[in-house]
Amino acid sequence: MFVLLIIILIVLSAVVLQIAPPRDKRVSLEKCFPIYKVKDGNILSRDGDITIGLKVFLPEIFTLNTADYENIHATWIKAMKVLPSGTIVHKQDWFVESSYKADFEGGDQSFLGRSSERFYNERPYLNHYCYLFITRRCPGRRPSTSVVSNLLRRTAIAPEIVDERSLSDFSDRVSQFQRLISDGGFIRSELLTDEEITGNAEKRGLLEQCLFLQSESNQNELTDISFKPEWRIGEKFCQMFSIAGVDDLPSLCGPRITYDRYSTDHTKYSVGFSSPANLLLSCNHIYNQFIVIQDTVTTLKNLEAKRRRLQSLANYSRENMISRDATNDYLNESLSQQRQPVSAHFNIIAWTADWNDTKEVRNKCSAAFSQMDAVPRQEVVGAPQLYWASLPGNAGAIPGNELFSTFLEQACCFLNFETNYQSSVSPFGLRLGDRVSGRPLHVDISDEFMKKGVITNRNKIVIGGSGSGKSMFMNSLIRSYQVHGAHSVILDVGGSYVGLCNLLGGYYFSYTEDNPIQFNPFYIGSDDTLDIEKRESLKTLLIGLWKRETETFNRSEYVAISNALQLYYSKLSDNPSIFPCFDTFYEFLQVDYMEVLENERVQGKDFDITNMLYVLKPYYKGGEFSFLLNARGNLDLLNQRLVVVELDNIKDHPILFPVVTLLVMEMFISKMRKVKGVRKVIVIEEAWKAIMRSGMAEFMKYLYKTVRKHFGEAITVTQELSDLISSPIVKDAIISNADCKILLDLRKFTNKFSDIQNLLGLSDKGKELVLSVNRSNDPARRYRELFIDLGGQVMKVYRYEPSPEEYWAFTTEESEKVKVLSYASKFGGDIERGIKALLRDL
Known part of the structure; x- marks a missing residue:
């Protein structure tokens, strides 16, 4: 009888299932979307929270030292202290895999210009965007938890938010916050507009970008969001790692950490404490940083009550005793050092479109937190609520159980302080590379900083040992000047500019027995x-x-x-x-x-x-x-934009060298004074040593001090540091009047770098940067790094990575030069056609 009853129930249940199919578990995004309205740059959530959004511009990575990181850290602390208690600061850093798009229509259309564009086309790099959302929670609102989130409930707008006085006060506090972070001198910020937040028909807004993990450059598309059986947004496979508990925190934290790849026995190279989770994490990801400003009085009162409870229970459990001591230490530090108590949460949302890459992404994210000495915790159950709280304007929905208590000073250590390298807005400049990825940048080391008052002259000194890439870089620099219409005169020893001169159709003077130098x-x-x-x-x-x-x-x-x-x-x-x-x-x-x-x-x-x-x-x-x-040829030197004089065979001649040097100097002085409104450049390679011996020291002093007044610049290039250190003329005439110093690989002088540092007037920050040059280059790419110091105020290390065409045009290796000239001879001496043929054969 019992068995028969079970059979009847099974049949009835099957019939019911056929009549009533399973209920659709999909939810309309419109019904549960937490943002109610965006107006005048303010984001209003359905729970009544008001958020003001900022676009933040950070300093460039690998350009800061320990003191700079401490100053930025102090700036964030000072700025956050003006915000009222209960405020949630949500800093969101986007790192999106992008690629360089070459411009084949405009810009430099020369042979080498187009070859460089082709070479860099599709170069991958991480694009960085930084946003800051400052949220005022609705008065009287219950805090969210992992169980109760506005992802799961829908509420009407709370009436408490209709208070013009409190809204005005909140807006004023945010303005003070903006002013304080700008006063530090490292960070800029702009208020986000309604269109930037919501988007328009042509451009995706921040809300849509964050919801579907799409950068503004992607094609507009709406996709499904699912969390089971795995977290997917459209075709993206997503993962989240967080620091959400005291047990996850590192034992020590600070504004910076040592970056071992660029450090030496004498220098400790600094990067931001959270840099491993930011630009140094090479995958698509968002780094979310939540800091909730607590009411100091209420927080300390509650902790005091907690300490008393733990005190009464300390005799029953060692854990209670340890917790009591920790709470007591927290209270003592807060009172004695006037610390601001906060709650914080940090997470990484990473994604990939290829399922096979998910394991690698997971390993990278875990390693990023491990490098900060934090315990990486992968969020699975709590990921939906944390993802939902990361939407712009919805930081009030951050679950309280995902926050940990700390002080503002410690919480600010986990903020991202840096962005990637930025191109100059100046029309003049040359092409160098980002140190992280090699992405091409437009860099102006002359006019831009002259206008800003960072430097007072455009003169330069270039120092690099043999094989450091000095000649390659100088060829590229002069070619860039020529593209911008400059007149260049080069005194060379070693034949470094033969290919460049042939390509640009300049005058090349050299001495051989068969073809002696003529003026x-x-x-x-x-x-x-x-x-x-x-x-x-x-x-x-x-x-x-x-x-x-x-x-x-x-x-x-x-x-x-x-x-x-x-x-x-x-x-x-x-x-x-x-x-x-x-x-x-x-x-x-x-x-x-x-x-x-x-x-x-x-x-x-x-x-x-x-x-x-x-x-x-x-x-x-x-x-x-x-x-x-x-001479009866190459006569119009005044109008010739490129003149190269090779002095190698006569540099020790007692008669020819002084005469030729005098002729070249007088020719440049004539250009300097008569060619109006055009940049004039004189480059003195290793010839400067012979020039000094020939009694031209006073002329060099005059040249370096005068050339600035005629829209000109003097560039001295050397590789013998002993000559620099021992020559008072160099110190008085050249270094003192050269506000731009370009240093290439000097690692072999690490143990005696103090003399060089004193001579060049480098700061300790400059020393760290110089000694990091070429210290951890990508072996898969052929490039050299160089350090640029502008007036002792702006210091950066860039890559110089020539295209194959540029490499063969600028090479100074004798065997390679012979090969290029051999190919060019097949085309009547045409270097351009020779290089093309050579590369085809290679």
Whole structure:
């Protein structure tokens, strides 16, 4: 009988199930969405909470030292203390996997410019956005828990929020908060607009982005959200890790931690305490930081009552005794050091579109918290409520059991202090790379900081050992200047600029027995004139050729040379068939000017022209140096935007080197004064040592102090640090007048870096950055890092990663240069076509 009854019940239940199918468990998002309205930048929740949203701009990662982190930490503490008790500060940092989109339509359309765009196209990196939501809970509202959340219940707007005075006071407190975080000098903030929060037809708003974990650049789409059997939002597989209990916290915390990859035995490189969970976590994720400002009096009163209860129970349990002592220590610290009690919660929401990557993402997130010495806890049951509370304006729904009690000072250590590198807004600059990912950046190290008053001149000194990538970087720097229309004069030793000069069609002067170096200072182009400056430069040249440094010249000799030049150019204007050069000038002195001196009865003691002609004869045709001053090609140096003078073969020549150096310097001075409204750059490579030996030290001092006034800059490049340290000229003439210092790999000088630091005037922060250069490079990519110091105030390390085309154009390796020239010779010396053919073969 009993068995028959069971069979009947089973049949009836089956019939009922067929008639009444299972109830649909799906919930309409519109019915349970916690945000009621957005108006005037204020977000109103259905529970009556008011939230003001801010977009926050943080300092760049790897640019701060210990003191900077402590200052930022103190700034956050000071700002949060002005907020009323009960306020919830929800800081939300988005890190979204993006890729660089090349611009093939605008910008630099040259061969190397387009090759660089192709090289960097689709370069992956983490894009960072930072938002801050300050929430005032509705008065009288019950706090949320994991069991009771507005994800599970729907309430009407509470009448307590209709209070204009309290709303105005809250708005004023947020304004004070904004002002305080800006006064620290590291952080900027802007109020979010209604459109940024809610979005429009073309652009997704923050609410939609956070709800569906989609950045504003993604295509608009609505997707399902499910938490069982696994958490999915559309096609994204999501996971959450949190720090929500005292047991999860690290034993020690602070504003910064040591980043071992960039540290040395002498320096401890700093990053933010929570950096492992932010930019150093390489996956799509959101780092949520909740801090609830507690009422100090009420909190301490409740804790005092708790301490008394634990005291009475301490004899019955060791756990009660430990809890009593911990509570007592908390109360003592709060009262003695005026600490602000808060509740806090921190979590990471990470996602991936590929199920096979979920394990790797989980491992990365766990490792991120472990690097902070925190216990990573994966949220499963509480994930829906925490995700819901992370929506902008819904921080009031954060479950109370997911918060832990601490002080404001400790809670602020877990905030994210940094963002990724940012491009300059200046139209002028060069391309360098982000240190984290290599993402290309537009960097201005001249004009932008000059306008800001960070530097007072554009002069630069570049220091790097052999093989540090110095020549590659300098080629790229000069090419960038050329793209922006600058005039560049380069004094080189070593042939580093052959490929660049050929590509850009510049003038390249070098000395070989078959093709000796040639100039023509007597030639005056169509855009030039025989003004006072030109005459003075020719007088200086002639006196320099005639007299030694130890010899003096008198006033009459100076006047005689001046008259000779005046009469020579008068004769040229009357006889256009005469070609201006040293030969014709020498012949003029032999015949025409000799007659003038005889007619004026100028005596030898006043001007010994016979001696002058004898001394200058080696430069006249048939003489040993007749090639030097009689060039008939590459004459228009004033209008030529790139001039490279290779001094390697003559740097030790007692006659040629001083003369060539003098010619180049006078040529640049002429450019500097006559080419108006255009940037002028002179680059002195290792030639500066020979220049100093040739008595040009005073000229170098003059050049470095004067070039700024003519929209110019002088750049000195060296690799011998011993020369820098031992040369007073370098210190007085170059370093003191170069506000931009560019240092490449100096790791081999780590043990004697203090001398270099003192000479260059580097701070301890600068020392940490310099010694971190190339310390942890990605072996899969070919690049070098460089340190840039601007006026001792702005210091950063960048990557320089050339495209394959740039590498072969700028290479200084002899075997590689020969290969490039060999390929170019197949196309009539065309370097561009040669490099293309070489890369095709490779």
